[in-house]
Amino acid sequence: MRLIAHHILACHAKGCTSNNFPLKFSDVESQNAEAEFSPDFLKGFYPKIEWNVLITTAKEKFIKFGEVSLPEEQPNLEDLDEETLKKIHHVLLEIDVITGKMSCPNCGHIYPIMSGIPNMLLAEHEIA
Amino acid sequence: MSRPELQAPPEIYYDDTVAKKYTQNSRNQEIQAQMTYRALELLALPAGRPSYILDIGCGSGLSGEILEEEGHVWTGVDISPSMLEVALEREVEGDLFLQDIGQGLGFRPGTFDGAIRFVHTLDSYRYERLMLPVFSISVLQWLFNAETSHPTSSPPHRLSRFFTTLYAALKNPSRAVLQFYPSSDSQITMCSTIARRAGFGGGVIVDYPNSKKARKVFLCLFVGTGSYSGSTIAEEVPRGLEGD
């Protein structure tokens, strides 16, 4: 899964309706993937980006994959230049998590990632 | 004999061999392509820019590849690890999640520009092997499975959980197009009632209603009715296709 997938996930276990995003990465192994650069898609997705989450996640876990020198403050959509868009593209769509865990900051449920696929299945008592 | 979805949970039904066979079958590929184009038509996405689409029951990514060709970015969920593994082998672009939609979807509010769901048609290999009659199955049918007596396993609960979390995961305005083969009119009523309770507008579309072979039932669900990037989402449900 790419970081965009992490960015859209929130814990859906029973009772988890707040403080359930972002899921916390641990034991992560990732690789660099290549994706086609689509400024139009990024601009469409841009309002969904939680800037702080994006840069913190990238810096904490994935800094070894190229320069993630994104500005600390989220630029306005109109002010985005191509260079910044390309950096956002790289972080969201070209960092591919192969194995690891994501844990919910609220309930602690762990979603394991194997072969790049997060397992979102819940136990019976966790289903809302 | 009953349908397979009434016999075993899908993760058991689609084993590795079936998943591969299903994906390589050219007729299945053709059906998936046709259905993807029809679903895209019904989704009526804003023209001229890529959308972010949720493929529910994405399987091995056959429909996802069409979405890619059409310039969209997609994310898929499926309950069958075997199907997802084939999708990985085929190096599809979309992100994949192992998920039982009856437990609800775990996506942040307003994430997707649209959602689709297709029927899976089993190939003849499977029919012979299990000596099952020929039919089609779809993810919505799995929601009607009650695997245990736990309250969260009841079909209405699973449907409600699915539609509520799907509604939340979609942008306003947007649409979800779900194809299914209802085994009775009461299933259609139950699905649309629960979808409406979750907040969706829209309704049922029947393509080729008079053809036994080509007849297809869709739920075309609306989130909001406002302006859609210049164009306006019509409030009425699109018409089904006529003919045989």
Ligand SMILES: [Zn+2]
């Ligand atoms: Zn949680």
